[in-house]
Amino acid sequence: MDYEQRINMKFCFKLHKSAKETHEMLKLVYGDAAVTMKTVYKWFERFRNGCESIKDEERSGRPSTSKTQANVERVSEMMRSNRRLTIREISEDLNISYGSVQSILTTDLNMRRASANFVPHVLTVEQKQQRLSISLELRDRAASDSSFLRHVITGGETWVCGYGPETKVQISQWKSLSSPHAKKRRQSRCNIKVMLIVFFDLGGIVRAEFVSRNTTVNSEYYKGLLERLRNDVRRKRPEKWANGFILHHDSDPCHTSLLVRQFLSNENITVCPHPPYSRDLAPCDFWLFPKVKMTVKGKCFESIQDMEAATTAQLETLTKEDFQNCFRKWQERWDKCIQSEGEYFEGD
Template sequence: MSDQKFRLRAFLWHEFKEGKTAAEAHRSLPPVFGENALSKSQCRRWFHRFRSGEESLEDDERSGRPEIIDNDALRQAVELDPCLTTRSLSEQFNCSHMTILRHLHALGKSVRCGKWVPHELSEANKKKRVEVANDLLRRSKNRGFFHSILTSDEKWIQYDCSERKHQWLSPGETPKPTPKPDIHGKKVMICVWWNTRGLVYFELLDHGQTVTAQRDKGQLDRVDLALKQQGVDTSTTLLIHDNARPHTAKITQKKTLELGWEVLQHPPYSPDLAPSDYHLFRSMQHHLAEKKFKSDEEVKIWVTNYFESQPAEFFKKGIETLRMRWQMVVDNDGEYLLD
């Protein structure tokens, strides 16, 4: 039996054991196997075999004593390397693919893809994340620490935010298609500064513009003015931003010193420790679902309304969550926080 044929049948067997119907399994095949997907009738035949108690994936019936493997050894193998294939495991344990699948299912194992992470962290990256997290945890014990934090970041907002949605369907019914947004469609960049009390300042860049060191320098002056208009003592400002070049450029560093702000340490490749990434932008993206804009002015109105609709607790929680996230980085030896 070919590898492709086996993978198709193993996929059906897994779907069957998960309680799916033949129709549901058939709809799940194309995204995984593309043009090599089985027909509906083939899926139904295999499900009929499984329901009758036949678990072999071979075309012909085979007789003989059941294959027995050590479940503890199998568990240890897959926990040491979760990416092992059933083919390599069957060779390692000298048994069939079906036996491996059956035992893995009995052990409560199922196949799922890992989450994408921003970067493959080196040991040095992880060590730096732990060092910075420990340092900031110590500082966070100081009174007023989180109240002094100002954080900033940038985000692209597409004019067309259409998304594919799950649909409730009857057996055999085909889901309605969703037009794919133009990846080269119009978009605008938003730059945001906020603290535990709420929005401080935001601006939309003109089309074709991105953040540069010179532009960042000018924005910092406008943010400082906005803070003072809100009655904030800017001399205690603790700025959190990522390590993008505009933020680490000499003229930007000179400007923050001139304003009397302190830039808090932020480890490289760490969006999971940036409040805008793990909190604000995640919420914004959720609210942007299915939105369509015709102009920058419409985007600006939507953004303004979004910020005005958020309670003060939303911003406070987003920044004060840093303490828990720093602790999690320390506890996980610098690994990414997967949430």
């Protein structure tokens, strides 16, 4: 607004208005935001001396003695050797001011301090190559065969707890500057929990079941689960039963056991490849389970039956469009994995 008023002052000066008249007109237009009378006189004096610019005059300032090219190189070398150094540590080591070090880092070296991203696993070169090659294979397969994803049924398992702590976003609330911060007692996860196993495709949930207590999900249980899934496919997805479906699950030991592989081979069920330590490439883990759990976070269930009922109700709210969006995100994640050359890409 100050720049706008300078334009108006110059306009009034060209019309041979006095400084007083100009100030009164500025007050009439801008009210309390109008510049002072002293400021108007100062600019009128500059215009009378032949100045046409309405920008502030450049100030030479005091020359910097710390921000030299030599210091920039020294800071850069220290950053290459240890990126965890603080500005104060660099300042004390090089005997230059805190502000100069900060300016060198942010302006000259274009660096920003950021916390490290937590990842599920430190991937080896071989594991990165597996993630890359499988993502390339799936992307090319989907590109060459438009019906590929329509045949896929993906699944996974997760624990549903009787109480899940709320996220920071969920416990945040609006407050005025004078009101105190809201307080909430820290609570840990409840010991009451049940395992949920879900299989779904582009059309929605094909099978969802809770594992009864004191039951271990081993190769024998998983084989029985796949038999139940096969019957559900015949009943709910007759087109997949007629044309065959592709099963996608992670590389859990019970999923890749000899018993399960023999069953899949005998039933002519094709398995979609999945790289190890890659929950970010499993639709259940990156979309379905977080979405279901988010709605029950902060709620305390007194029994397993209540937990199961709430979780089932949330699964039923998901629409066909939601599942189609999930499969689109899955394809996008293949591309991101390829771009990152097999590295974890979330948080970048």
